[in-house]
Ligand SMILES: NC(=O)c1ccc[n+]([C@@H]2O[C@H](COP(=O)([O-])OP(=O)(O)OC[C@H]3O[C@@H](n4cnc5c(N)ncnc54)[C@H](O)[C@@H]3O)[C@@H](O)[C@H]2O)c1
């Protein structure tokens with residue numbers, strides 16, 4: 001049947017999409033992308049100043065967006081954030097878990113405090129967010145949860161064991177929840193970006209230029225990604241275009257994992 | 260150089276720590292190490308169980324040192340490493356088998372259970388790996404570290420998200436540190452068991468017969484592993500036979516993952 005498909009496949013009209021880490025980097029680009037696809041975006045971040053700015057800028061451009069200040073590692077704040085999102089129109093259709101921190105350090109001396117913190121935010125925090133929106137999604141038999149993991153969920157590199165463990169945990173969380181909630185049509189997937197040109201990445205690169213240059217040399221496409229290059233994967237996973245995709249990890253890494 | 264391969268799996272004169280040695284797979288691996296002539300340092304938080312295993316191993320092993328240890332407590336792990344160093348002044352291998360399960364539906368997964376399973380399984384693995392790694396990085400000829408993760412850290416199964424996340428973290432520890440320490444002669448690898456009928460799994464199966472019945476259907480060999488079938492992979496990775504293997508995961512799962 002010719003003409004069956006159009007870019008409507010990727011539309012998110014009338015849907016509500018909650019994005020954490022939306023004040024900066026990929027989360028901010030994700031918020032714009034989801035809004036361009038027609039979603040009402042609920043933008044969440046712990047950085048209230050940055051979030052206000054982002055929300056104001058989006059509103060000025062005519063987007064429908066609601067801000068929610070929340071620390072994803074705090075269960076009560078997460079519950080409140082989910083409530084804010086539900087109150088937009090009674091349903092949350094998409095969650096993008098993009099809030100996260102880096103944590104470099106050699107393993108020999110890796111401080112236990114840093115180990116605990118990065119797992120607490122990146123893995124446990126994302127689980128809290130998934131759990132906060134899941135009951136509604138399960139009840140409505142519809143939902144898509146997207147976890148921004150990292151290449152580090154699949155391969156090892158020196159000097160950030162805690163970060164990598166936190167992201168491997170997030171990748172596995174997507175598989176576990178993807179399988180467990182599949183019968184309810186709640187899909188859970190993760191995206192594995194490589195090096196992306198965001199504030200987080202720029203700060204780390206300024207501290208360790210050689211290490212980042214070496215990593216870049218290993219990227220088959222020979223460059224780092226722009227933050228907007230993750231948006232395509234997010235819209236695919238958020239929309240009905242991926243209706244049979246769950247428990248998966250999609251790499252947007254210029255071929256890094258494959259090589 | 261005829262005969263050079265006769266000592267490939269030798270453990271004579273080698274000091275090896277096995278955690279989780281009071282029960283199941285850790286006990287079985289300790290038995291094998293004793294037979295292969297190692298000085299075996301066995302650790303577990305179950306002190307009476309540990310004493311029983313020590314008594315059983317004594318006739319075969321070069322030496323046996325039982326060290327009651329909670330692997331999730333940094334001070335106790337440090338004490339374990341000090342005690343092990345008392346045997347011969349070096350630690351040639353660590354085989355980390357201590358671990359706990361954590362079953363519960365994700366929607367109502369108690370955060371206390373999540374914290375416990377992450378802290379014991381992933382945190383315990385990291386603490387032991389880091390503490391032993393510090394010794395191995397300084398000593399001549401490095402050493403080998405093996406952890407027992409699970410195929411549940413690679414694929415999703417309903418009903419144990421926290422456990423599975425913790426196991427993916429253990430796998431990532433092997434990948435990250437395998438890469439970080441490999442160039443310095445310290446190899447880190449993981450074994451991902453499928454289903455082995457240890458006392459713990461037997462008890463779990465009695466409580467929830469369906470869980471493992473479903474799992475059994477995944478197995479091309481149609482049966483759970485016998486305890487002795489874990490031993491080969493552990494001795495391979497911990498001995499000189501595995502000298503070029505680091506950052507790897509070996510499933511010992513009767514083909515479940517491949518099917
Ligand atoms: N930039 C990269 O190269 C790269 C590569 C792979 C994965 N990632 C992951 O992608 C995600 C986004 O990264 P980015 O580069 O855009 O980072 P970024 O630092 O630009 O943005 C992260 C945002 O998350 C927010 N945040 C941090 N902790 C939070 C908390 N506890 N609660 C709520 N918000 C919190 C920050 O305030 C910030 O606005 C992160 O999870 C990161 O680990 C980034």
Ligand SMILES: NC(=O)c1ccc[n+]([C@@H]2O[C@H](COP(=O)([O-])OP(=O)(O)OC[C@H]3O[C@@H](n4cnc5c(N)ncnc54)[C@H](O)[C@@H]3O)[C@@H](O)[C@H]2O)c1
Nearest residue numbers: 279281282283284304329330357358409452454455457459
């Ligand atoms: N048996 C299986 O089918 C199977 C499958 C996949 C993975 N595994 C993994 O293999 C490992 C061994 O499994 P098993 O079936 O032999 O289990 P088991 O329960 O028989 O033995 C585990 C041992 O670890 C000890 N332990 C638990 N917490 C500890 C702590 N904090 N400090 C010190 N010791 C602690 C226990 O006392 C016990 O003696 C575990 O990590 C398990 O997750 C087992």
